[in-house]
Amino acid sequence: MEKINEAFELLLKTDRELFQIIFVTLRMSFFSTLISCLLGMPLGILLAGWKFKGKRMLKKIIHTLMGLPPVVAGLIVYMLFTKYGVFGSLNLLFTVEIMIIAQVILITPIVAGQTLSVSSVGAKNLLETAKGMRLSNFKIAKLFIIQNKASLFSVVLTAFGRSIAEVGAVSLVGGNIQWKTRVMTTAIMLETNKGNFSFALALGIILLLISLVVNIIASAIIKQEEEE
Amino acid sequence: MKKLLAVLLSLAMLLSFAACGGNGGGETTVAETTVSEVKTPENPTIRMSTTTSVNDSGLLPYLLPVFEKATGYKVEVQPAGTGAAIQKAVDGNADLILVHSKASEETFVQDGYGVERIPFMYNYFVVVGSAEDPAGIKDSANAAEAFAKIEKAEAKFVSRGDESGTHKAELKIWGENVPDAETASWYISAGQGMGACLTMASEQGAYCLTDKATFLSNKDSLDLEILLSEGEDMKNTYSVIECNSEKLSGINTEGAKALIQWLTGDEASALIAEYGKEQYGQALFYLIEE
Numbered sequence: 340m341e342k343i344n345e346a347f348e349l350l351l352k353t354d355r356e357l358f359q360i361i362f363v364t365l366r367m368s369f370f371s372t373l374i375s376c377l378l379g380m381p382l383g384i385l386l387a388g389w390k391f392k393g394k395r396m397l398k399k400i401i402h403t404l405m406g407l408p409p410v411v412a413g414l415i416v417y418m419l420f421t422k423y424g425v426f427g428s429l430n431l432l433f434t435v436e437i438m439i440i441a442q443v444i445l446i447t448p449i450v451a452g453q454t455l456s457v458s459s460v461g462a463k464n465l466l467e468t469a470k471g472m473r474l475s476n477f478k479i480a481k482l483f484i485i486q487n488k489a490s491l492f493s494v495v496l497t498a499f500g501r502s503i504a505e506v507g508a509v510s511l512v513g514g515n516i517q518w519k520t521r522v523m524t525t526a527i528m529l530e531t532n533k534g535n536f537s538f539a540l541a542l543g544i545i546l547l548l549i550s551l552v553v554n555i556i557a558s559a560i561i562k563q564e565e566e567e
Numbered sequence: 568m569k570k571l572l573a574v575l576l577s578l579a580m581l582l583s584f585a586a587c588g589g590n591g592g593g594e595t596t597v598a599e600t601t602v603s604e605v606k607t608p609e610n611p612t613i614r615m616s617t618t619t620s621v622n623d624s625g626l627l628p629y630l631l632p633v634f635e636k637a638t639g640y641k642v643e644v645q646p647a648g649t650g651a652a653i654q655k656a657v658d659g660n661a662d663l664i665l666v667h668s669k670a671s672e673e674t675f676v677q678d679g680y681g682v683e684r685i686p687f688m689y690n691y692f693v694v695v696g697s698a699e700d701p702a703g704i705k706d707s708a709n710a711a712e713a714f715a716k717i718e719k720a721e722a723k724f725v726s727r728g729d730e731s732g733t734h735k736a737e738l739k740i741w742g743e744n745v746p747d748a749e750t751a752s753w754y755i756s757a758g759q760g761m762g763a764c765l766t767m768a769s770e771q772g773a774y775c776l777t778d779k780a781t782f783l784s785n786k787d788s789l790d791l792e793i794l795l796s797e798g799e800d801m802k803n804t805y806s807v808i809e810c811n812s813e814k815l816s817g818i819n820t821e822g823a824k825a826l827i828q829w830l831t832g833d834e835a836s837a838l839i840a841e842y843g844k845e846q847y848g849q850a851l852f853y854l855i856e857e
Contacts, residue, residue: 422770432770433771518756534655
């Protein structure tokens with residue numbers, strides 16, 4: 340117990356740096372989630388409702404990529420953006436932007452796969468009805484989103500959780516640079532490497548609290564909308 | 568599909584070759600022991616908590632099989648930064664430690680966790696950087712002078728920033744002039760292992776303080792050169808410490824003693840002195856003469 344107290348005292352002392360780390364973490368997770376959902380959800384909906392050539396293959400690829408190890412996603416991005424890599428001239432290595440790119444590669448398949456699985460049944464029924472009513476594809480997609488709002492929302496939260504808890508890819512491409520690309524998970528990793536196990540654990544608890552707060556706010560927004 | 572497979576395969580092979588480059592060239596020179604029958608010790612597992620540099624440079628993978636073959640012990644190596652390596656031992660999860668941070672080692676022994684600090688080998692830290700050497704540190708008398716030049720030029724410098732032995736050595740060289748990572752954007756505090764920091768320095772054309780062994784074993788994949796070596800403020804001493812069974816429970820004292828005796832003995836000394844000569848044309852570690 341004494342050790343935990345000590346850890347929290349230390350936390351307060353380093354609060355300015357801690358707030359900066361939390362800010363970077365939230366910025367990264369927000370954009371990773373946003374972009375992955377913008378790419379993954381349409382893909383998932385497309386796979387759930389529409390028939391097209393190569394659909395089964397695409398499904399298999401997405402399901403395989405859902406198990407992509409974060410380090411591998413990081414490695415791929417690293418090799419593309421390294422000094423002599425294809426995109427080396429962009430000078431993006433060790434920035435928050437590249438951390439978002441790596442996470443988008445990692446999370447988009449998860450969003451697509453989950454969107455597909457939460458909506459396969461509903462999509463078929465909806466599609467049949469909509470065809471009978473001769474609705475345009477755009478209108479069908481819109482109807483679909485409204486109908487599956489709750490489950491799509493849980494997909495967003497999964498993406499966010501994945502992003503905020505991820506360490507393998509972001510430490511590799513972000514570099515865990517103090518005051519720049521250090522996020523909560525890489526800070527925890529660093530404190531563990533230093534041997535400050537209780538401080539690392541305290542940081543872990545803070546990370547969970549942040550996740551909890553984000554979840555509560557998000558649920559409140561959704562609930563309010565449902566009531567309206 | 569076949570084409571894709573071929574591309575993937577060659578990519579994987581390329582990557583594995585790159586990984587092989589990081590090996591200290593140990594495996595080819597492991598001495599043959601001719602002991603016909605080795606009795607397995609009662610408690611055959613030795614847990615060794617150690618700094619990454621002796622493991623990543625390939626020294627331990629080169630030495631330990633010889634010890635294991637001769638004695639029947641099995642050594643479980645847990646490589647980590649010096650801070651974590653010591654903390655694991657404090658928590659009772661190691662039988663001995665092999666690290667390189669004098670002050671932390673002395674505290675470890677004073678607090679009763681370690682029996683005795685035995686310095687047994689050393690090498691030199693080196694300052695590496697791009698061949699252009701933007702701050703012109705090449706002719707500096709020692710690391711402190713080189714660091715002052717880097718600070719004056721505000722040339723990029725990658726710091727371990729992880730309270731490891733190397734980081735502590737770096738801080739000691741800066742002395743009172745440690746740059747503030749928040750305001751000095753050229754001072755990059757990476758908070759990662761030596762290999763990751765060297766890669767970062769290479770990517771950014773930055774300077775970095777590193778142990779020579781890790782640098783030489785990663786050199787092929789780096790765009791860096793040794794710019795300064797063997798200054799009097801750059802000595803890097805490694806010690807072994809047996810964990811104290813009077814303070815900690817479950818310590819394999821016999822195993823720890825056997826391994827320490829072997830590491831500081833003639834056979835290991837001869838092997839250590841030879842290590843690296845074949846691959847790099849120079850020894851990576853030197854013995855401390857008694």
